[in-house]
Amino acid sequence: MNQRKINSRRSKLNRLARNHCANYKSGGACDLQRCGLCTVEIKTDSIHGNICPYFMRNVLPAEPALMREYLECLPADHPLRNKSNRAGKCNRCGQRFERRSNRQQYCAGCAVENEKENSRRRNRDFRDRQRKRMTI
Known part of the structure; x- marks a missing residue:
């Protein structure tokens, strides 16, 4: 410089x-x-x-x-x-964590729990749609 x-x-x-x-x-x-x-x-x-x-x-x-x-x-x-720009705040528990990307919203522990909940919701919706098809 x-x-x-x-x-x-x-x-x-x-x-x-x-x-x-x-x-x-x-x-x-x-x-x-x-x-x-x-x-x-x-x-x-x-x-x-x-x-x-x-x-x-x-x-x-x-x-x-x-x-x-x-x-x-x-x-x-x-x-x-x-x-x-690496520090972030978890949207689930509110604790500070270091982000690995700019889209990361959850700390490591909460990310796993959030993915489990999303998976359960998707599977439940899929099963509900399957039941509706079979009854029609």
Whole structure:
């Protein structure tokens, strides 16, 4: 990644933190970060990034394009990058789980139970149709 893009992204992140982050203080200080800085060095192509939890949850999603660019800069195994779209909530029990596809609606345990219920319903409907044919 060239230095111009790195500097541009860094300035956009800093501007967003300065203008919209409730924990940002003058000079780039942050109340939530252990090191006291709002923007810290992370292990990427030497890009400065804001990894404050408040910033990541509440401020950065307001700028979807910048958030996408920022998450692409993180390493593939970084926990912030992995949380992007893989987490799901089970429609049956309500627990959080990691999705394997974008259409997955149920956690592993509930998926089995849901498939059993659907199978029972299909078989019951099939048997009802068969009985109606035989009586006619």
